[in-house]
Amino acid sequence: MINLHSAIALAAVFLSMANAAATPTSSYLPQSSPTYLPKFPAQAGVITQWPPADPSAPLPSGALPSSVPGSIVSQTEYPPANLPVANAETDPNIIPIMKLIDWNYVPNATVTYPTPVSSGLSPSMDPSYPADDPYCWWTYNQCDTPKISYIPPDITICPEPDTWGLTYDDGPLYFTTPTPENAVYAEPNFYDFLLNHNNQKANLFYIASKILYAPVAAQRGLNDGHTICVHTWSHFSMTTLTNAQVVAEFYYSLRMIKQVLGITPKCWRPPYGDVDDRVRAIAWQMGLRTIVWDQDTDDWQIIGDQVAPTASSITYATANKTMAGYVANGQGGPHGHITLEHELSNATIILAESWLPTIQKLYKTMPATACNNIAQPYWEESFVYDIQGTVAVSTNGSTVGGGSSTTGSPAGSTPSISGKNSGANLQAMGSIMTLVAAAVLAALL
Ligand SMILES: *[C@@H]1O[C@H](CO)[C@@H](O)[C@H](O)[C@H]1NC(C)=O
Ligand SMILES: *[C@@H]1O[C@H](CO)[C@@H](O)[C@H](O)[C@H]1NC(C)=O
Numbered sequence: 001m002i003n004l005h006s007a008i009a010l011a012a013v014f015l016s017m018a019n020a021a022a023t024p025t026s027s028y029l030p031q032s033s034p035t036y037l038p039k040f041p042a043q044a045g046v047i048t049q050w051p052p053a054d055p056s057a058p059l060p061s062g063a064l065p066s067s068v069p070g071s072i073v074s075q076t077e078y079p080p081a082n083l084p085v086a087n088a089e090t091d092p093n094i095i096p097i098m099k100l101i102d103w104n105y106v107p108n109a110t111v112t113y114p115t116p117v118s119s120g121l122s123p124s125m126d127p128s129y130p131a132d133d134p135y136c137w138w139t140y141n142q143c144d145t146p147k148i149s150y151i152p153p154d155i156t157i158c159p160e161p162d163t164w165g166l167t168y169d170d171g172p173l174y175f176t177t178p179t180p181e182n183a184v185y186a187e188p189n190f191y192d193f194l195l196n197h198n199n200q201k202a203n204l205f206y207i208a209s210k211i212l213y214a215p216v217a218a219q220r221g222l223n224d225g226h227t228i229c230v231h232t233w234s235h236f237s238m239t240t241l242t243n244a245q246v247v248a249e250f251y252y253s254l255r256m257i258k259q260v261l262g263i264t265p266k267c268w269r270p271p272y273g274d275v276d277d278r279v280r281a282i283a284w285q286m287g288l289r290t291i292v293w294d295q296d297t298d299d300w301q302i303i304g305d306q307v308a309p310t311a312s313s314i315t316y317a318t319a320n321k322t323m324a325g326y327v328a329n330g331q332g333g334p335h336g337h338i339t340l341e342h343e344l345s346n347a348t349i350i351l352a353e354s355w356l357p358t359i360q361k362l363y364k365t366m367p368a369t370a371c372n373n374i375a376q377p378y379w380e381e382s383f384v385y386d387i388q389g390t391v392a393v394s395t396n397g398s399t400v401g402g403g404s405s406t407t408g409s410p411a412g413s414t415p416s417i418s419g420k421n422s423g424a425n426l427q428a429m430g431s432i433m434t435l436v437a438a439a440v441l442a443a444l445l
């Protein structure tokens with residue numbers, strides 16, 4: 001038996017351990033702000049600090065301009081969308097960065113290098129990869145703690161129990177062929193929804209080449225107070241790219257985000273989770289910490305508008321059941337969770353919106369960066385975010401957990417919770433399927 005006082009003291013120790021694990025210490029290779037990005041003029045109407053200087057400034061709303069490359073960013077300054085950068089080795093933007101990186105701290109992993117993988121053969125099928133996983137290849141066995149001591153572990157969970165880290169990948173969502181049916185799901189649909197549900201904040205992992213086509217939606221995401229992270233330029237499997245191509249993925253992502261949003265994120269997520277110590281080490285030296293997840297809703301595999309059927313497509317009902325399992329079974333336990341969702345199709349938006357009110361009732365809900373105590377996720381220090389999150393409200397109306405933010409109000413639809421944890425192990429299922437399907441998807445984006 002331990003009394004309440006020592007229980008609290010013990011909890012504090014665990015909490016500080018968890019926070020220490022989430023915060024890079026001096027034992028890691030020093031990081032610095034990228035110096036190689038051009039100086040861009042500030043964009044009209046885009047916030048330059050958080051909290052914003054003028055909280056009453058109107059947000060862009062209604063149908064946001066999309067498919068207008070050139071209006072905000074010139075396409076000619078960027079490589080073609082949805083493809084790894086061709087000739088990265090001789091790209092004059094990339095050569096100086098290759099010289100800045102200390103390659104003594106970048107392991108010579110040869111996972112499936114040098115064959116870029118966006119579809120077809122999964123890198124996890126590489127028969128020559130050693131079983132002892134020398135490069136901490138996530139795709140091989142979900143390894144998230146590097147085998148090299150100078151790079152921190154990936155962020156995979158929220159340390160505090162009953163906490164839900166909200167992450168939405170692959171945005172900003174726009175439709176290349178808008179129809180009356182799908183146009184309603186383009187941004188700012190989901191950003192409006194979050195605003196109208198306790199002004200909920202989330203991590204948005206943007207595919208940088210999509211920002212070219214939906215720059216105002218991206219600006220809206222930042223202005224709303226969401227934490228923007230890098231989700232690469234082309235959305236290929238990073239471990240299959242050459243060193244120069246990996247550098248180029250990060251460079252053009254950081255550049256696009258700096259030009260359109262005025263910020264330089266310190267966080268990134270590998271497409272399909274496909275990362276190894278080589279890619280982690282390059283990311284780290286370019287100022288980026290790797291964030292993955294511990295709950296995968298598989299929502300991106302639902303056939304939806306702009307997401308064509310593949311061999312591993314799933315139905316909406318399957319993803320819905322996976323989500324129901326996470327929501328029902330994620331409370332208690334030693335820690336909270338980071339959940340992988342997407343702003344990718346009508347189906348992912350419908351799933352996200354139908355569950356958020358329930359999640360807010362049961363969990364302390366916040367961006368994955370916030371639950372990991374990261375208040376300053378950009379190199380620009382004028383942005384300081386709330387790390388308390390939206391406080392969950394139990395079904396009887398009392399608050400659950402601490403926090404200083406507005407109390408949640410149970411608005412919107414409230415799916416009932418039932419069923420066992422049908423989906424909890426899906427995230428651990430062979431990433432072969434994941435990669436193949438996701439890769440096919442990438443080719444479509
Ligand atoms: C990788 O290989 C190069 C060339 O053989 C070598 O100079 C470098 O030290 C190696 N890097 C690491 C981290 O082992
Ligand atoms: C999603 O799951 C919830 C909870 O199990 C259920 O009430 C709802 O009907 C499901 N929706 C669909 C479309 O399957």
Ligand SMILES: *[C@@H]1O[C@H](CO)[C@@H](O)[C@H](O)[C@H]1NC(C)=O
Nearest residue numbers: 181303304305316346347350
């Ligand atoms: C998404 O849109 C497609 C095409 O319009 C439609 O067939 C599908 O039922 C929609 N999905 C959901 C979950 O509503």
Ligand SMILES: *[C@@H]1O[C@H](CO)[C@@H](O)[C@H](O)[C@H]1NC(C)=O
Nearest residue numbers: 393394395396397398399400
């Ligand atoms: C409401 O739920 C909380 C958390 O489960 C519990 O501590 C509290 O006693 C409940 N209050 C009422 C009035 O039932």
Ligand SMILES: [Zn+2]
Nearest residue numbers: 169170271272
């Ligand atoms: Zn993605």
